[in-house]
Amino acid sequence: MEKPFNFATLAVHAGEAPCAATGALDTPIYQSTTFVSADADEMAAVYGEQKPGYMYTRYGNPTIHALEAKLAALEGGEAALATASGMAAVSTAILGYVKAGDHVVAARSLYGAAYNFLNKKLPRMGASTTFVASTRVEDFEKAIQPNTRLIYFETPSNPVLEILDIAAIAALGRAHGIPTMIDNTFASPALQQPLRMGITVSLHSATKYLCGHGDALGGAIIGPSDYISLLVHEVIRDFGGVISPFNAWLILRGTRTLHVRMPAHCANAQQVAEFLAGHPKVEHVNYPGLPGHPGHDLARKQMSAFGAMISFEAKGGYEGGKHVMDRIKLFARAASLGDTRSLIVHSASTSHRAVPPEQRRAIGITDGLVRLSVGIEAAADLIADLDQALQF
Numbered sequence: 001m002e003k004p005f006n007f008a009t010l011a012v013h014a015g016e017a018p019c020a021a022t023g024a025l026d027t028p029i030y031q032s033t034t035f036v037s038a039d040a041d042e043m044a045a046v047y048g049e050q051k052p053g054y055m056y057t058r059y060g061n062p063t064i065h066a067l068e069a070k071l072a073a074l075e076g077g078e079a080a081l082a083t084a085s086g087m088a089a090v091s092t093a094i095l096g097y098v099k100a101g102d103h104v105v106a107a108r109s110l111y112g113a114a115y116n117f118l119n120k121k122l123p124r125m126g127a128s129t130t131f132v133a134s135t136r137v138e139d140f141e142k143a144i145q146p147n148t149r150l151i152y153f154e155t156p157s158n159p160v161l162e163i164l165d166i167a168a169i170a171a172l173g174r175a176h177g178i179p180t181m182i183d184n185t186f187a188s189p190a191l192q193q194p195l196r197m198g199i200t201v202s203l204h205s206a207t208k209y210l211c212g213h214g215d216a217l218g219g220a221i222i223g224p225s226d227y228i229s230l231l232v233h234e235v236i237r238d239f240g241g242v243i244s245p246f247n248a249w250l251i252l253r254g255t256r257t258l259h260v261r262m263p264a265h266c267a268n269a270q271q272v273a274e275f276l277a278g279h280p281k282v283e284h285v286n287y288p289g290l291p292g293h294p295g296h297d298l299a300r301k302q303m304s305a306f307g308a309m310i311s312f313e314a315k316g317g318y319e320g321g322k323h324v325m326d327r328i329k330l331f332a333r334a335a336s337l338g339d340t341r342s343l344i345v346h347s348a349s350t351s352h353r354a355v356p357p358e359q360r361r362a363i364g365i366t367d368g369l370v371r372l373s374v375g376i377e378a379a380a381d382l383i384a385d386l387d388q389a390l391q392f
């Protein structure tokens with residue numbers, strides 16, 4: 001058997017080939033809603049899927065397919081589906097498994113809108129979620145009910161950077177015949193490949209590291225081909241969360257440099273986290289690359305580097321956090337993450353405002369918590385900026 005290509009080669013080449021018609025080396029943006037058939041029989045055959053071909057971009061598009069093929073290769077999955085946003089990926093992926101009467105076991109620390117979808121939207125459809133009150137896999141097992149159809153989690157989690165044991169959760173799902181689903185946004189496939197650890201489905205806000213440049217919303221779901229095919233036929237066509245060809249192209253372009261950007265992000269984040277951890281005006285720092293982080297050893301085992309997301313609490317609670325936010329200059333006061341530019345947000349009032357305050361406090365999203373997405377500028381400049389913002 002031919003040796004499979006390394007990650008960097010897949011990032012650059014997978015899913016793409018020169019255009020057969022024109023020889024264009026870069027994947028063209030097929031900015032077309034619809035595709036022409038030669039005659040009525042061909043049209044019926046393409047719509048009936050007896051003949052391969054494109055018909056309408058909500059049902060598939062060559063630029064979007066190139067992105068899907070690249071992402072499947074990078075995560076080591078059978079197939080992938082690109083979606084309009086990360087939340088389209090979260091909702092589409094969950095709806096592929098969960099129907100009225102079903103139950104989901106979910107981690108307590110999740111992106112705010114994902115938490116809200118599980119907590120508020122699933123009950124409207126007659127399904128329910130139990131949020132596990134710890135990171136222990138035994139507690140995930142205790143939460144399983146006869147009607148549990150899905151185990152859903154994030155690691156590292158947004159924004160408190162909890163680390164969950166991916167292989168142990170995969171084994172738990174297998175033992176009970178329940179699919180497992182991870183939001184792999186914070187790590188990206190460059191740092192963590194959950195499907196290779198036995199997880200059924202990996203999903204992303206492709207808006208973040210996959211795109212990498214803060215210029216396109218998108219999402220991705222990677223998993224078994226029969227499940228992805230079900231999502232295409234039963235969920236995305238009817239709910240309509242399709243990515244635009246232009247955004248797919250931007251994310252495709254970003255993904256080609258993922259393996260080059262991630263080490264730069266991670267090296268910067270390690271330096272920033274160590275600086276913050278030693279700063280007298282900082283109460284505590286959440287970063288799995290710090291030896292004192294409760295998930296440090298596990299992160300070392302299941303990630304190739306610790307990522308570039310950090311959260312911290314300045315002394316003085318809310319006032320301390322507000323002071324840092326107000327004084328910071330180089331970090332942009334902006335939501336999102338995974339951009340080449342460094343970003344700073346106050347989690348309780350932005351990404352996690354939909355999470356009830358008592359739940360926020362239970363998982364460590366204090367009113368003073370500030371989250372950093374560390375970019376690829378010079379670490380010394382980022383540290384100098386934080387240092388001046390922490391003068392009070």
Ligand SMILES: Cc1ncc(COP(=O)(O)O)c(C=O)c1O
Binds near residue numbers: 111114207
């Ligand atoms: C971990 C995680 N998952 C999903 C999302 C949702 O992604 P999007 O904003 O692309 O819909 C986000 C957004 O911040 C996120 O941080």
